[in-house]
Amino acid sequence: MTLSSELYSQAQHVIPGGVNSPVRAFKGVGGTPVYFDRAQGAYVWDSEGKRYIDYIGSWGPMILGHTHPAVIDAVKQSAEKGLSFGAPTEIETVMAQKVCELLPSIDMVRMVSSGTEATMSALRLARGYTGRDKIVKFEGCYHGHSDSLLVKAGSGALTLGVPSSPGVPAALAADTITLAYNDSDAVRQTFAELGEQIACIIVEPVAGNMNCVPPEPGFLETLRAVCDQYGSVLIFDEVMTGFRVGLQGAQGRYGIKPDLTTLGKIIGGGLPVGAFGGSRKIMEHLAPLGPVYQAGTLSGCPVAMAAGLKTLELIAAPGFYDDLSAKTAKLLQGLQAAADHAGIPFATNQVGGMFGLFFSEEKSISRFAQVMACDVERFKRFFHAMLDQGVYLAPSAFEAGFVSAAHSDEDLQATIAAAAAAFKA
Numbered sequence: 001m002t003l004s005s006e007l008y009s010q011a012q013h014v015i016p017g018g019v020n021s022p023v024r025a026f027k028g029v030g031g032t033p034v035y036f037d038r039a040q041g042a043y044v045w046d047s048e049g050k051r052y053i054d055y056i057g058s059w060g061p062m063i064l065g066h067t068h069p070a071v072i073d074a075v076k077q078s079a080e081k082g083l084s085f086g087a088p089t090e091i092e093t094v095m096a097q098k099v100c101e102l103l104p105s106i107d108m109v110r111m112v113s114s115g116t117e118a119t120m121s122a123l124r125l126a127r128g129y130t131g132r133d134k135i136v137k138f139e140g141c142y143h144g145h146s147d148s149l150l151v152k153a154g155s156g157a158l159t160l161g162v163p164s165s166p167g168v169p170a171a172l173a174a175d176t177i178t179l180a181y182n183d184s185d186a187v188r189q190t191f192a193e194l195g196e197q198i199a200c201i202i203v204e205p206v207a208g209n210m211n212c213v214p215p216e217p218g219f220l221e222t223l224r225a226v227c228d229q230y231g232s233v234l235i236f237d238e239v240m241t242g243f244r245v246g247l248q249g250a251q252g253r254y255g256i257k258p259d260l261t262t263l264g265k266i267i268g269g270g271l272p273v274g275a276f277g278g279s280r281k282i283m284e285h286l287a288p289l290g291p292v293y294q295a296g297t298l299s300g301c302p303v304a305m306a307a308g309l310k311t312l313e314l315i316a317a318p319g320f321y322d323d324l325s326a327k328t329a330k331l332l333q334g335l336q337a338a339a340d341h342a343g344i345p346f347a348t349n350q351v352g353g354m355f356g357l358f359f360s361e362e363k364s365i366s367r368f369a370q371v372m373a374c375d376v377e378r379f380k381r382f383f384h385a386m387l388d389q390g391v392y393l394a395p396s397a398f399e400a401g402f403v404s405a406a407h408s409d410e411d412l413q414a415t416i417a418a419a420a421a422a423f424k425a
């Protein structure tokens with residue numbers, strides 16, 4: 001038994017499935033989850049001291065690499081002053097000002113403690129603001145695990161085969177309309193029939209929870225147009241894409257202004273943080289200004305604000321995103337060449353520092369159905385071959401991967417060499 005499998009078996013007695021978030025359990029790839037002990041830069045080390053090049057980066061937050069000295073220092077300094085107070089602190093305003101400065105669609109922002117809280121709260125606000133109940137989401141998109149959004153969801157729910165979870169009241173699920181991602185005609189048709197009853201559209205502007213699927217030209221524009229026409233709220237869930245695909249997120253990259261934006265991951269620098277914000281007109285409906293209630297004991301935790309602010313400061317360095325994109329492109333070109341050389345049908349998607357790998361005959365993957373048609377068995381074998389060689393990819397064919405500023409050229413070359421061996425095998 002490895003130390004990881006020993007730890008996993010102990011955990012299974014006291015934690016459901018041995019994990020605190022299902023996708024960690026390796027159900028999507030088989031085998032035993034690896035238990036980590038420490039991390040630095042592009043690397044994570046397991047409990048037995050084996051080193052892995054990490055392409056998960058804590059599911060996105062570690063855009064600077066793990067334990068960046070300046071971030072750790074900011075955390076230490078803040079922690080020494082007090083972990084949390086349950087009362088306002090100056091750094092929360094500094095964070096809000098920074099978010100408003102970076103994302104022009106946001107006039108006001110509220111901090112929460114996870115992406116799930118951010119999307120759940122944004123949904124309630126959109127419903128409270130419009131006085132409507134129905135929402136539109138897209139199949140394979142994941143917006144956290146609140147009831148209204150756990151319908152035909154992606155990520156771990158898709159990996160485990162429960163995209164619409166038991167426990168979600170049928171009456172609530174009935175108000176969630178799920179459409180195919182990148183299908184603009186379906187959006188227009190649905191709004192033509194039900195537009196006046198629809199509170200909001202929530203979308204991952206680049207889908208990252210059904211692997212990585214970018215928006216087709218015109219898709220996000222269609223969402224903006226129907227929301228304008230029918231008075232619905234457009235919510236960009238940028239929990240993953242925010243500060244990942246560019247400093248202005250997907251909204252900056254594609255030039256579309258949502259009414260509300262949800263954030264998480266990078267904004268917390270690796271600590272538990274989420275946020276939602278948008279136009280003053282909508283945000284002023286939130287308590288204590290307005291009637292839509294939302295709260296959180298640890299919301300705006302100063303230590304997490306310190307980690308997030310330091311991260312936002314460092315990623316604003318000139319050329320940061322060009323370098324990150326170039327590295328990611330280099331990695332994907334190398335993987336594609338290795339797959340082609342071995343005669344393995346393979347395709348990739350990339351948006352900035354976010355990527356997707358597909359075992360597919362199709363070269364362009366833009367639809368959920370295409371993702372579902374990929375060869376998952378082949379992915380599982382690839383995943384384990386990479387893991388054995390010290391490369392840690394997401395343990396599911398339905399998750400995006402992430403490159404960090406800490407990945408060196410040697411890391412990318414070592415990953416490509418490992419993939420070449422895996423494809424050959």
Ligand SMILES: Cc1ncc(COP(=O)(O)O)c(C=O)c1O
Nearest residue numbers: 114115116142143144237239240
């Ligand atoms: C796009 C998106 N929205 C929401 C969430 C939920 O965030 P959290 O896991 O922090 O609750 C996630 C990740 O899990 C996500 O990728």
Ligand SMILES: N[C@H](C=O)CCC(=O)O
Nearest residue numbers: 021023059155156209399
């Ligand atoms: N896809 C999820 C986040 O983006 C994976 C993280 C989790 O649910 O544990």
